Amino acid sequence: MTQIRMFLRMRKRFTLFAALVSFLLSAGPLAAQSPAPVTLVKAGRLLDPRTGTVLSPAAVLIEDGKIKEVGPPARVQAHAPAGVKIIDLGSATLLPGLIDSHTHLLLDVVVPPEEESKRHENGKFAPELLLAIVESPTKRAFLGARMAREDLESGITTVRNLGHSGIDGDTELRDAINAGRVPGPRILASARKLITRGEYVQNLNPALAESILKQEFLLIDGPESARQAVRKNVFQNVDVIKVSADENLTVPELAAAVEEAHRNHLKIAVHAIDKTAIQTAIDSGADSIEHGNEATDEQLKQMRDKGIFLDLTPTAYNHFLLKIMEPSIVLSPASRSARAIADASHDQLYDQLVQRVLKSRVKFAAGTDMCWFWPGKTCGQASVTTLLNLHAAGVPALDVIRAITTNAAEMLGWQDRIGAIEAGKFADLVAVSGDPLADITELERVRFVMKDGQVVRNDLASH
Ligand SMILES: [Zn+2]
Numbered sequence: 001m002t003q004i005r006m007f008l009r010m011r012k013r014f015t016l017f018a019a020l021v022s023f024l025l026s027a028g029p030l031a032a033q034s035p036a037p038v039t040l041v042k043a044g045r046l047l048d049p050r051t052g053t054v055l056s057p058a059a060v061l062i063e064d065g066k067i068k069e070v071g072p073p074a075r076v077q078a079h080a081p082a083g084v085k086i087i088d089l090g091s092a093t094l095l096p097g098l099i100d101s102h103t104h105l106l107l108d109v110v111v112p113p114e115e116e117s118k119r120h121e122n123g124k125f126a127p128e129l130l131l132a133i134v135e136s137p138t139k140r141a142f143l144g145a146r147m148a149r150e151d152l153e154s155g156i157t158t159v160r161n162l163g164h165s166g167i168d169g170d171t172e173l174r175d176a177i178n179a180g181r182v183p184g185p186r187i188l189a190s191a192r193k194l195i196t197r198g199e200y201v202q203n204l205n206p207a208l209a210e211s212i213l214k215q216e217f218l219l220i221d222g223p224e225s226a227r228q229a230v231r232k233n234v235f236q237n238v239d240v241i242k243v244s245a246d247e248n249l250t251v252p253e254l255a256a257a258v259e260e261a262h263r264n265h266l267k268i269a270v271h272a273i274d275k276t277a278i279q280t281a282i283d284s285g286a287d288s289i290e291h292g293n294e295a296t297d298e299q300l301k302q303m304r305d306k307g308i309f310l311d312l313t314p315t316a317y318n319h320f321l322l323k324i325m326e327p328s329i330v331l332s333p334a335s336r337s338a339r340a341i342a343d344a345s346h347d348q349l350y351d352q353l354v355q356r357v358l359k360s361r362v363k364f365a366a367g368t369d370m371c372w373f374w375p376g377k378t379c380g381q382a383s384v385t386t387l388l389n390l391h392a393a394g395v396p397a398l399d400v401i402r403a404i405t406t407n408a409a410e411m412l413g414w415q416d417r418i419g420a421i422e423a424g425k426f427a428d429l430v431a432v433s434g435d436p437l438a439d440i441t442e443l444e445r446v447r448f449v450m451k452d453g454q455v456v457r458n459d460l461a462s463h
Contacts, residue, residue, distance in 0.1 A: 038068075040087070044091035059076040093442075097450075099409060101288075104161065107140075145184065152449065153378070154449075155446035156380055160190070163193030163244075171236055188240050192233060193243070196219070225253075278294065281308075285306075289311065292311070292353075293353060309410075317392065365408040384444050428450065429448070431446070
């Protein structure tokens, strides 16, 4: 047993002890007698993404933050205790709370003007990201809290935060949300991203480069350092390990990280865009490949055969960069047209990727890779709009919904708690006015959000 594991075990024991003490102090006779809160949510329709079937009308009985029963209102209501709180959503359609499998809540990049970008150009690390990571960690934590709340208000009840959070930004934000100190979605936190020396820190001020690196990333330089990096994040109590694969990352290095993550019962999400990085991720036994834009048909087949998830991120689709730049930056005509041409060819390739993915039957989920400030939109609004790009790229509406509910839950390893409206799962629900299968943009107009059985928003309350 390593010292870290002993410490964690002791910490767990201490936490249990502390919980017991606080329970004994707080649980008077009244608290012991008050029953768990029970709520009945009724709606005109309930969509089960797994099967694609619609239950109409529908009711969901919720007890103590979890779903107890789902079915026709008459039957479910008969099982409800007297005095149950009833929320009637009229003709609305209920769905499971949405899951963003790839986001960056502690990063909100404002794209700088062209000349500033040129001056900060720095190898692979985009200048706008460089400007963000020199911010104070405290400032970023408050920013993360705001973006978490915005995600939740748009119906995103779970996110997987994959890096760019400083040392402990996302684990602390997760804990603050779980403790009820700030509102937000469930967070699977990854703490620092594992990278190789080649990425991100080239040409930084040498006096600061190491400090910035240590605050934002864990460096892989050989299999043993990959293992150590995973252990550092385990100590930070992460839910998932995030690695960025590039041509510098070797299979032995990534395989060591995978083995150490799995030994700690953690999944490993690997950023891989080009063919070489994708092959490294496949050969090392990654659990999910993030982005995967340049995956070949053969690689998609290998992923399907090995059960590796593809986490599609249709972020740049449909002129995303122009949309976020134009409201605040004057673009020269030359760079505007260059951008438009690049976007068109990107979208064409993405449409092809989507068709190849659907044909390959590889399991896929979706994430936003949201880390950008979109003028006029909240983080949640920008995120849902981005996820729906998948539909524009050719994914049928039901499969888009699966990618951000049931499939995402499976990729995260949380299929026993989220992603579906089923007995035993957390009561994370959203409702829209219309039929999301007929018009997927209904998801951009979520009217009701519930997390853990608590109403976050209800614009349908007049019913
Ligand atoms: Zn990302």
